[in-house]
Amino acid sequence: MEFVTKVMTPIDFAPGALDKVGEKAAAFGATSVLIVSDEMIIKLGLVDKIIDSLENFGLEYVVFDKVLPDPPSYLVMEAAELAKENDCDCIVGIGGGSSMDVAKMTKLMTVNEGNILEYCDPQKKQLIGPKLICIPTTSGTGSEITGGAMVTDVENDRKLAVSGVGVLSDLALIDPELAMGMPPKLTAATGFDALSHAVEEYMSAFANGMSDVLAEKAIRSSVKYLKVAYEDGKNLEARSEMARASAFAGLAMNYCGLIAGHNLAHPLGAHYHIPHGVACAITLPFILEFIAPVTERKTRELIELFNGDPNVEKEKLGETIRELVIDLVVSVDLPLLHTFENVKEEDFEQLAKDANADLYGFLTPRTISTPDYLELYKKMYLYRR
DSSP, rough: OOOOOOOOOOOEEOGGGGGGGGHHHHHOOOOOEEOOOHHHHHHTTTHEEEEEEHHTTTTTTEEEOHHHSOOOOHHHHHHHHHHHHTOSSSSEEEEEEHHHHHHHHHHHHSSOOOOGGGGTTTTSSOOOOOOOEEEHHHHHHHHTHHHHHHEEEEETTTEEEESSSOOOOOOHHHHOGGGGGGGGGHHHHHHHHHHHHHHHHHHHOOOOHHHHHHHHHHHHHHHEEEEEEEHTTTHHHHHHHHHHHHHHHHHHHHHOOOOOOHHHHHHHHHHOOOHHHHHHHHHHHHHHHHHGGGGGHHHHHHHHTTTTTTTGGGGHHHHHHHHHHHHHHHHHTOOGGGGGGOOOOHHEEEHHOOOOHHOGGSSSSOOHHHHHHHHHHHHHHOOOH
16 A cells, blocks of 8 residues: 655634634735635625735735636636736635635636636646635535535536646635534535545545545544534534544545545536535445445445444445435435436436546446446435435
8 A cells, every 4th residue: 555645735723713814815925815705605794804804914805706506617717807807816715615616716717828627637737826725614525625626517517627736725724613604404415525525535446544544534523423513503513523524534535536426426416406515415325335345344344434333244235334324314304316306317318428427437446337327326316215
């Protein structure tokens, strides 16, 4: 087993860390800051706190607040244009994964030519843009730490990944207090996003000693504290543990990537606008069942992490881990696929093709192709509790 460690994004993790943003931007030598967020974060007053902090250090700023879920490519280009018009030498992204992803891609497009969709090609050269500070308000995506971002190709109805050094943040400010205002439904969805990252990393064909340590801790924290945070959003211990789980899963992703559960989830978001964390909760149990025949040791370990009996018969490993994950899904009131009225079985062939074209198939420990994805979509759709 071989791996090389490199912490690509420094992390400042503490309750109240939001108050440091002006200090940190000034330390980067910033003079003009682009704040990237969405209308909800504006209404919560969090952007005002950032503005106060920036003003305390004499920094100019401009706000881009048009971020949407599953952000379309044109928003990235608009934000990058705003940054260039105002000579911004620092970007602050605050919000969920969409806001941070737009901020990361804005960093890329302030100094690179063309359209952001061109940079979905991992071979395309990326110049390094202005300094970027990412501040998550949910505990799920880990985007503040990962070297990737998701963008929607609206014309072709596809979610695509942009990855590389050009979309790395220069600092992650993680303040678990920011998640205390999340409603239960969002807590559950974002929490399952973090958990699905950790589980898929743990099962990745590229998993290694470093990624396993981070992913295992993220799984343990999520299994123990997700329902607590869901039921008591003001519980700072639970919020802190979920924030740490999200961060650890984000770190692990840089070492080993994910598996095809995310290939299955992305088309559900692109075609039906199912929130990403909800889509991950739908797909994770079934991709784990699919790979169980070739991952016996790790599936047994995962069953134990989910408080199940790791000594079940080999033939029941897939069913056991599937049901344990779904137990957690339903305990936080997340939906199953058949409950979405706009989901149609006749769409599944196209979804399967899109899933097969996605990024993580080669990291999946069992060979998977379009017919497998099609069967998995059918199985998810027919499943009942």
